[in-house]
Amino acid sequence: MSDDLGVWLYAVTRTGAGIAELDDLTGVAGEPPRPVRSGELAAVVGSVPLAVFGDLPLRRNLEDLDWLETTARAHDAVISALLRRGPVIPLRLATVFLDDDRVVRMLDERRADFDSALTLVSGRTEWGVKAYCDRTALAAAVAGADTASTAGGKGTAYLARRRAQLSAQETVERDAAARAEEIHGQLVRRAAAGRCQPLTDPVLHGRRDWLILNGTYLVDDAAAREFAAAVAELDRAVPGIRLELTGPWPPYSFAGVDRATS
Numbered sequence: 001m002s003d004d005l006g007v008w009l010y011a012v013t014r015t016g017a018g019i020a021e022l023d024d025l026t027g028v029a030g031e032p033p034r035p036v037r038s039g040e041l042a043a044v045v046g047s048v049p050l051a052v053f054g055d056l057p058l059r060r061n062l063e064d065l066d067w068l069e070t071t072a073r074a075h076d077a078v079i080s081a082l083l084r085r086g087p088v089i090p091l092r093l094a095t096v097f098l099d100d101d102r103v104v105r106m107l108d109e110r111r112a113d114f115d116s117a118l119t120l121v122s123g124r125t126e127w128g129v130k131a132y133c134d135r136t137a138l139a140a141a142v143a144g145a146d147t148a149s150t151a152g153g154k155g156t157a158y159l160a161r162r163r164a165q166l167s168a169q170e171t172v173e174r175d176a177a178a179r180a181e182e183i184h185g186q187l188v189r190r191a192a193a194g195r196c197q198p199l200t201d202p203v204l205h206g207r208r209d210w211l212i213l214n215g216t217y218l219v220d221d222a223a224a225r226e227f228a229a230a231v232a233e234l235d236r237a238v239p240g241i242r243l244e245l246t247g248p249w250p251p252y253s254f255a256g257v258d259r260a261t262s
Helices: 055-061 065-083 100-109 112-121 135-147 156-168 173-189 221-237
Strands: 005-014 036-037 041-049 087-088 125-133 195-198 210-220 241-249
Touching: 005 065, 005 100, 005 112, 005 195, 036 100, 036 112, 041 055, 041 065, 041 112, 055 065, 065 087, 087 112, 100 112, 125 221, 173 195, 173 221, 173 241, 210 221, 221 241
Parallel strands: none
Antiparallel strands: 005 041, 005 087, 036 041, 125 210, 125 241, 195 210
16 A cells, blocks of 8 residues: 555455445545455455545544535445345444555454444445424323313313313323333334434424434344335324334444444
8 A cells, every 4th residue: 555545444254245346436525445355354444545644634634514414425335235135234424544464454353243234234224213392282192192082061071171181291201201111112013123322402403393302223124015015004193203214224324333433
């Protein structure tokens, strides 16, 4: 490797996972990705100029949102193309080594982690499910459920309904959290694995909706349609809560090897 070039990592896969020819792909620097092999493992990498992707210039570039978006899209495009050829472990954005020897050493040192992660994601894909809550609609649904069996005259029913409405408004956050937990539990039972990701600030995802669940699920490819149907059923079943299904995605949330590399 030239002193002017570094090694950008995209993903780790099996040596036989359709990576003999990668010339049809384009990496973050416009380079053709290539495999670096060690035994049955292969890291798909690209040779990138250190003047742009070295430590100091990379830190500056990552603060440029336009540059970051373009680079992230190119990084993900390579990983998504690899996923169509076989199981992959995506590596986090901006993982750069100085040469191929260090990549091989990383594969050797973390072979057990990569083997385990590749076994987990084989034949499976990541799906995202976000749950958004309408406070008013949820409070009304809870209040309605609390007064559905109320007996007595009109005056008694009105007072019971009013008490239920006030109580539901006070406890709406607790009720939303309980429903988000229930939804997540049901989806995990239909997946090989599931995780609750941090709830993002509405400003960051460009919406005013109240986000109460940001889940990712590793689903058998053969069961993807059934998983989508389960999400749709839950969306209809829970008043005041709307579910949004996204994917399929590379299994970023289930790589299991996302500690820092160097």
